[in-house]
Amino acid sequence: MSEQTLDLNLQEVGAAFSDPVLSSQAVFRAALAALSRPGRIQSVPHDAQQPPGATPAAAALLLALLDPDCTVWLAPRLAGGAVSAWLRFHTGCRIVSQPAAARFAWSDADQLPLLQQFALGSEFEPEISTTCVVQVKALDERCGWRLSGPGIPGRQRLAVAGLGAGFLAQWQANHNLFPRGIDVLLCAGQFLAALARTTAIEA
Amino acid sequence: MRMCDPPGSLERDPNVNFAYLDERTKRMIRRALLKAVCIPGHQVAFGSREMPLPYGWGTGGIQVTASILGPRDVLKVIDQGSDDTVNAVNIRRFFQRTAGVAVTTDTTRADIIQTRHRIPETPLREGQILVFQVPAPEPMQRLEPRQSETRKMHGLAEYGLMHVKLYEDIAHYGHIATTYDYPVLVNNRYVMSPSPIPKFDNPKLNMSPALQLFGAGREKRIYAVPPYTAVTSLAFDDHPFEVQRWESGCALCGSRASFLDEVLTDDHGGRMFVCSDSDYCTSRQGADVRSVISDGG
Incomplete structure (x- = not known):
């Protein structure tokens, strides 16, 4: 426990929600709506001061959901910046160095490791898997992929700017693992859209 | 008539966190x-x-x-x-x-x-x-009380036991x-x-x-x-899933599409069937209470 000392300058750490109770609830409901309706874009308004390098929606999600019970893996750019100190100061979460040891992951789209490197859960406890919060350049639900699966009547379009070319093949493998697998929250600006492990994607 | 507490009758208790839980x-x-x-x-x-x-x-x-x-x-x-x-x-x-x-x-x-x-x-x-x-x-749970076992069954999608239970219903009673x-x-x-x-x-x-x-x-x-x-x-091809049906509609609103509760009305076997969904029933009575009364008369 003690190897993670928190070396920070409080003057530089941005504030969290001014109303932690109601803001956490509102952000959670956006995440719940997003995972219930994969591909549908949800707005995440909040008043926290996210650190440099953090997307507003991603910062709000992690602020609302994390506490000392949670392990988090940060992609290199976020781990090296002010994000790590901000997140640990406000939530008390534990930062881990291996994606497979993390219940949550926070990454820019261009630094996302292979999805199979995250915790995938077991057949008996598929919920013990990583929830990945991925910062992307833009989201658009009028074009792009065709999503199907639970939460989607018919087909749902979703275009995601910034993900690597290999993502779709990795997602297909993740989807095929069901009930194991990771779940992804894609964040752009103050918006988010989700891919549950049940979501099938056609290019 | 709709049952509702008048506004302001229940004040928010300032001594507990919002929605009680921490x-x-x-x-x-x-x-x-x-x-x-x-x-x-x-x-x-x-x-x-x-x-x-x-x-x-x-x-x-x-x-x-x-x-x-x-x-x-x-x-x-x-x-x-x-x-x-x-x-x-x-x-x-x-x-x-x-x-x-x-x-x-x-x-x-x-x-x-x-x-x-x-x-x-x-x-x-x-x-x-x-x-x-x-x-x-x-x-x-009633078929296999050990949670360690039911968890495995879910993990492996091994649901034979559940189907055996439903089949035994058919063997005993002729239906599920x-x-x-x-x-x-x-x-x-x-x-x-x-x-x-x-x-x-x-x-x-x-x-x-x-x-x-x-x-x-x-x-x-x-x-x-x-x-x-x-x-x-869950069901079988030759014993498809079916829902309950009633011979008559709701005694209050006349609905034939809702789930009915049996209500005893006296000590001599008198009874009636009424909607279990009180909001559905009262809103229907408000809408067409007259037509039901004339049907009944």
């Missing part, structure tokens, strides 16, 4: 709910808390509602379809006092509906959340005798207890536009069915 408990439940939604029908363990009412009175549903509820949500609570039975009234007042939320008996106006043993007759819409109180989340808590298959993968709703309500679980969350307080399990998710009732 924030760290809510976060734990919220994380469990998000994973439950991603694995439709799978039971996720959670750290169920002591609540100010006993197990069996909806502690699981209350903890789920407390974790999702916001100040602008409109809450409806039903017990066996009724808004004005003890359990429903108490839970509604609990959230008025601890969260100061608006409450309603009108299914169409509610954002969150906590329910014990029914799904409302009025079709639900997108954006609504239905929270079920669940006494026994494990559908195979389960009438409530009738097991369902969710997203073609997990066998799930729909909670003790009558099997009449099972078809409403399928492809519902509303999000359906299930909380079992004593058993410490949460599970979910996302909107637009396939939910099928």
Whole structure:
């Protein structure tokens, strides 16, 4: 426990929600709506001061959901910046160095490791898997992929700017693992859209 | 007549946190709910808390509602379809006092509906959340009491035991005798207890536009069915799933499409059948009470 000392300058750490109770609830409901309706874009308004390098929606999600019970893996750019100190100061979460040891992951789209490197859960406890919060350049639900699966009547379009070319093949493998697998929250600006492990994607 | 507390009759108690639970408990439940939604029908363990009412009175549903509820949500609570039975009234007042939320008996106006043993007759819409109180989340518990074994069965999708149980019903009684808590298959993968709703309500679980969350307080399990998710009732090709039917309509509103409760009216065998969904029945009586009266006359 003690190897993670928190070396920070409080003057530089941005504030969290001014109303932690109601803001956490509102952000959670956006995440719940997003995972219930994969591909549908949800707005995440909040008043926290996210650190440099953090997307507003991603910062709000992690602020609302994390506490000392949670392990988090940060992609290199976020781990090296002010994000790590901000997140640990406000939530008390534990930062881990291996994606497979993390219940949550926070990454820019261009630094996302292979999805199979995250915790995938077991057949008996598929919920013990990583929830990945991925910062992307833009989201658009009028074009792009065709999503199907639970939460989607018919087909749902979703275009995601910034993900690597290999993502779709990795997602297909993740989807095929069901009930194991990771779940992804894609964040752009103050918006988010989700891919549950049940979501099938056609290019 | 609609039963409703007059505005301002229940003040928000400033000495408890919003919606009663502490924030760290809510976060734990919220994380469990998000994973439950991603694995439709799978039971996720959670750290169920002591609540100010006993197990069996909806502690699981209350903890789920407390974790999702916001100040602008409109809450409806039903017990066996009724808004004005003890359990429903108490839970509604609990959230008025601890969260100061608006409450309603009108299914169409509610954002969150906590329910014990029914799904409302009025079709639900997108954006609504239905929270079920669940006494026994494990559908195979009576067949295999060891949780270590049922967990393996779910993990391996080995549901032969459940089908044997239904088959034994047919062998004994000539039909599947389960009438409530009738097991369902969710997203073609997990066998799930729909909670003790009558099997009449099972078809409403399928492809519902509303999000359906299930909380079992004593058993410490949460599970979910996302909107637009396939939910099928277990059956056999030669013994298809069927719901209850009644010979007559509701004695009060005349509906032939709703689930009816038998009500004794005297000590001489007098009885009548009325809708179990009180909001559905009263709104229909308001709409066409005259036509029912003339039909009856």
